[in-house]
Amino acid sequence: MKKITLAVLFVVSSFCVKAQSYIGFLTDNYSGVHGVISNPANIVDSRFKTDVNLIGASVFTGNDYYGVNVLDAIKDDYDFDLDATKSPSNDNNIASYADVMGPSFMFNLNKKSSIAVFTRVRSVLNINEINGTTIDVIDDDETDDFIVNEGDFNVFGQAWAELGVTYARVLLNKEQHFLKGGLTIKYLQGAGSAYAYGKNVTVNYDSDGTPLGGGQTTGSISSTGEVVYGRFVEFEEDDYDYDLPDNATGFGGDLGFVYEWRPNHADYKTTNAKGTPYVHKHENKYKLKLGLSITDIGSIKYKDGIQESFDITNTGVSEDDINDAEDIDDILNSLYTQTGSEIGYTATLPTALHVNADWSFSKRFYVNLNTDLSLISKKKTNASRISNVVSLTPRFESKWFSFYIPVSVIENNGLQAGAGLRTGPLYIGSGSVLSVLTSDNTKGADVYAGLKIPVYQAKPRDKDDDGVIDKLDDCPKEAGPIENNGCPWGDKDQDTVLDNEDECPEIAGPKENKGCPWGDKDGDSVLDNVDECPEVIGEADNKGCPWPDTDKDGVLDKDDQCIDVVGTVANNGCPEVAPEPIAPEPVVTxxxxxxxxxxxxxxxxxxxxxxxxxxxxxxxxxxxxxxxxxxxxxxxxxxxxxxxxxxxxxxxxxxxxxxxxxxxxxxxxxxxxxxxxxxxxxxxxxxxxxxxxxxxxxxxxxxxxxx
Structure with missing residues (x-):
């Protein structure tokens, strides 16, 4: 009896639930569709065009009773009773958690919203408030008898599948302030569950208290207290063709927000000559990122589940009767008094609050502080629960490679340190691997790995190398100046003066006049380029200037035969001279x-x-x-x-x-x-x-x- 009890306790204690799956990996801005696990707002304004997860699994192990040196424990001569470190208390806790993320994907609907569809299979086992001194009593080699004063305890385990749809949207984008929110709705399919909780439970085991006759004896068990035992009926069936039941479904949800402080927001935006902006999608823009979310709000209704209550007060129960029983249900119903029975019960999801802060030292180096707090009490029945955790994770991050070293303080497990990496489609890591390899008192271990198909946001291209990115380039295949939106300057009027220098781009004109035709300011029909008096009406014969009258006699110099002497018009500007008698001139008829x-x-x-x-x-x-x-x-x-x-x-x-x-x-x-x-x-x-x-x-x- 003692050996069986110890084996069961040890196997169960080898698992420990922690607050989040994929420790370290979820802090990465390139975790993609996995971001919905901790905060559904993560998928919008991400570094991905789309991200497809093929398969990924995360498993956690540990407890707060046994601590071992893992490197020694894998040796053949390791004795858990002698070599393991034990930490018994009146409130030891045991749990397990596995999270398998199946085919899932995310993609952007537009600049401000994204959607994700994901599948997950999860299992959780919680054993709370176990009296750890019980194990020491049972393990006492000086006697086979023991008395256990367990008091109250709570055990719950369930497995379920999820089909989730996440919608996330940018709520505020104003200079250095950026806010986004997300909501996940999940359809839940229960795969099975079982639970038990007891009140004022005591067990007295006498190794030879039941006579069998002929001088032979077997163990005798006396007990007191109340036990409630519930289970989903198909959970215990040994059926290799197991199908998911129809009467174990439910709905759940996650809600989250992320705020980013972007003091250098202008550095991540390019604007062309038209004023059209382009925000760099491939780069993280924040100095500080703060996240707040609540996950796993909801429950699963096991309509065909059975819940039974028992008074286990009895004396002298034969150990052979217990050994001959088929299962726990048979033991309770045949050897103890049933006080109640119900059909159907509801199992609550491990609802949790997540607070996250991420500081960017540079474009590649970050440090993340994450806190996961269970919103489910240890004393709550029919409910899964996470352990509270605080993690500090420094990391190196780039598009194709990231490396992180999470250091966590975990409820019931203490301090743990791990490492993880992401390289292209592969992600692998552990939140405890460094502790496991260096500690003599390891109480927990975890590991995760998976494959995905990431499609990242590309860096803006500039095919023609003209300094204008293709997204803003009106001529992406032909180099041109920035001030003309990446297009070469044209010559609309084909006057050989390029439009950027042509002051009259639609009217042909000479280069000497900046591409404009010569004008005639004074309207004297002499163009300004040859008019020496462009603002005074003149004569073409005098280069656009008016003819002067030097001697002011009313006869212009061009007609004045005596330019410097006042004369008469009749005498061509010369003084009148008495005419000499001349012969009559011939008359023009x-x-x-x-x-x-x-x-x-x-x-x-x-x-x-x-x-x-x-x-x-x-x-x-x-x-x-x-x-x-x-x-x-x-x-x-x-x-x-x-x-x-x-x-x-x-x-x-x-x-x-x-x-x-x-x-x-x-x-x-x-x-x-x-x-x-x-x-x-x-x-x-x-x-x-x-x-x-x-x-x-x-x-x-x-x-x-x-x-």
């Missing part, structure tokens, strides 16, 4: 005038220009002869055009052509003071400009006697 104009109309010019065609030289020579016949007569040479083209250009062309005829006549012997020239453009037509023949008549030069 209307017939002569008509002959001159008939000749003048035949003068031909190169198209659109003021240059005279060579074939007109003969006509001009005849005109020279006529003018020389009247040496004192003055003539006005007048240029005219049709209405094709702008008035300004036509006036300029007619003026140039009249001046060209004047220049020819002077060069061929006609006194320049006898001639004036002027262009009238299209203002004096002699025929209808609507017909080609009319326009031909209007394109002419006239030579008229000056009046």
């Amino acid at each position: 209307q017939e002569v005038q008509k002959t001159l104009n008939d000749y003048a109309k035949t003068i031909l010019f190169n198209s659109g220009k003021s240059s005279i065609k060579a074939e007109s030289n003969e006509v001009l020579s005849e005109i020279v002869k006529i003018l020389q016949e009247y040496p004192n007569a003055k003539f006005s040479i007048e240029g005219h055009t049709d209405s094709v083209g702008s008035d300004l250009l036509n006036k300029r062309l007619s003026d140039s052509r009249a001046n060209a005829v004047k220049k020819f006549l002077i060069n061929n012997g006609v006194d320049q003071f006898r001639l004036t020239s002027k262009g009238y453009g299209e203002s004096k037509p002699i025929a209808n400009n609507a017909t080609s023949s009319g326009r031909e008549q209007n394109r002419r030069v006239e030579i008229n006697l000056a009046k």
